[in-house]
Amino acid sequence: MKQSKVIKMFLSTAMLVSAASALAIGTASAADDQSAVLTSAAQVKATASKVKAGNTALTIDGSKVTVRTIQTGQTTLYALRDVANALGATVKSGNPDLIVTDAAGQHTLTLKADSKNYLLDGTSHQFTITPVKSDGTLYVELKAVIEGLGGEILTGSQEIFSVARLSGQFANPRFHPNGNVIVNKEDGNVSVLLQLNVHGGYSAITSEDNAVGAVISPDGRTGAFTDESGKLFLIDMASGYAGPLSKDTSVKTDLTWSADGKNIYFIQGDKQEKIAYINVDTGKITEVLADKVENKSEVQVSADGKKLVYFVNITGKADNDKDSTEESLQIDYSKAGTQVFSLDLTASEAAAVQWTKDADNKLYLSLLPDGKVVYISADPEGIVSNNVLKVISADGAKTADLAADIDVIQSRLLHGKLIVVGTIGDGLYKVYEISSTGIKKELYSSQAEITEAAVSSSGTVALIADGKVVLVQDGKVTSLTQ
């Protein structure tokens, strides 16, 4: 199977909720249907005499639009038709009412001039300021209309999302090739793989629960995941189409793509005792290591495909007599814990080599482009207070601190760069790019509690901060969720 063929088979993107197309509408809008709003000539004249007309620039879904406004007292009212057009909503006359429906068809607002009362999805509400008709155009409160149609105005700004940002629990940010951010929404009874539009709006990539943990290919176009039968699936990140790559049902965990995107490596077996890879063109599975050492995890493959590193969770050793008597039971946990192993793929019959022996907790294994290996070391005894970034030399001979001054929360290798989240003495949460020699480049700093970070190939940063998904692009910080 050619991956390119697979991708071509996917149909067009199935966006559930799209950001409204932003239009420059300041001069293009037609007058409202004269029959829709009945006002007497005297009323129009009286109203017109009290208001001051003008234009206001708004930012809707990242684009500037100009909207006609009138000033009545201390309040600015906005031309309903201009706002609706900018949101992608439709306006219909339903004599004497105007009926506004949002782009997704989920909300309907029914209102008329000179009445504070309006219906939102069939429920009665009231504006604070009565809508005003001036020169044939109906002007309304912006906030009520935006929120009524499912949008959101950011506090303290004129920035508007046509679709209100999501709230909830988000995890595992990564970038779509189109620049949008892919995250898992994992709260309550809903687990969904989402695409958050950087200019507002969102879409579910798939409803398949198993795809929530999909591992994305280096080019960002394809995800890989397994289901409960053990089958491995590919999912097109643009269309959401998914299909099995192989009929093999052995247990597969810890999927990781090769740098060229041609193979997916994984831990295989009921006891996670093997390492194998599957070719994404052919679906053929090739066994790499079957040394009967159980409980392997986090396999990482070098960009040139010549070296593997992985964790082995070494279990305690329990012994008893043949009758399983309580008196005879003894357990030795002294050697239990996670250790780093390496395998040279260039040597035939090569055996895996254990590179670490310390009893610290080891997390987030990364194999750097120069062959060095990095992991987070946490001391369960508390003697070392920080969770320290450790580096192992390319030959496995030396282990040293890479950044002992950072209390590390997460580290990931992205586009060949080591991206690290942690805190330092000043109490701020920071995102760094750290070289294999320990040189730190600060990418972002915040008082908000950053737990995860991703960096795109162009340098845009996506964060989980205080539980929200935050985008840092060209110095501008945008919270993509509430």
Place this chain on the structure above:
Amino acid sequence: MNIFKKLSLITIASALLVSFPVTSSVWAKDELKGKVTINGSTALLPMTLQAAKEFQKLHPKVKIAASGKGSVTGPQAVKKGIAEIGACDWDASTDVPGFKAFDGQVAHKVAVIPFATIVNKNVKVDNLTTEQLQGIFSGKITNWKAVGGEDEDIVVITRSFGSGTRVNYQAKALDGGDIVKKEKNYKEVGSSGDMKTAVATTPNSIGYIDLTYITGGDIKAVKFNGVEATTDNVINGKYKIWSYGYYMTNGKPTGATKEFIEYVQSKKFQEGSLKKLKFIPISAMK
């Protein structure tokens, strides 16, 4: 790959708009510390180690050490104070055939474990009834011909005393019947892996194992009273040879032990990694 399934997106939009009470799945500056030791069921060990790996990313300073030696050693280790958690394929706070209750211990359901009767690939039989299994494991039926197979001696492979798989198999497949030791054509093994190997390499053999281990072509599962051993048949109630897997603790757990058990029971783990390791979530049986 020619066939792709388009996954339904229809219900997602409204679902996304609903806010649910949440528990934090990722949280920084974690202060939870402690050591959690877990011993017992070898069947539950892969699940325990996977959960430990994920839990430690949330709580880096919690040390989790696990070992497997058969279910009974789980509550035994808790009783002796040499493990905080005993992984056991039955509720060890109650009496079961062969084992008294472990007083003072609290059982926490963590998974559903289906078991299946397995035979070597050369055995022609594909269905066995409760009565036939009782006859085979009690030694009254010794030839496959008596249950519709070839004229060959039956080789019985069974788990050692103290195995949770054995306890559940006796209780559910044999309806409380005995497994009787024989002079010949009989072997006891100490783990699920050894059971798989023994049946796979012994012609005319019969044994029993967790459903997750049935991979490869050298062993095959046989139907039980005409019902195929599948997770779907466990969930829909047609297939009876299954049990909950339990974590046993000495009284109510606290600290890191409590947090770890709650993580294993969480929807995130149950519907995620646990299913991908081919266990059945406990919620599926409600």
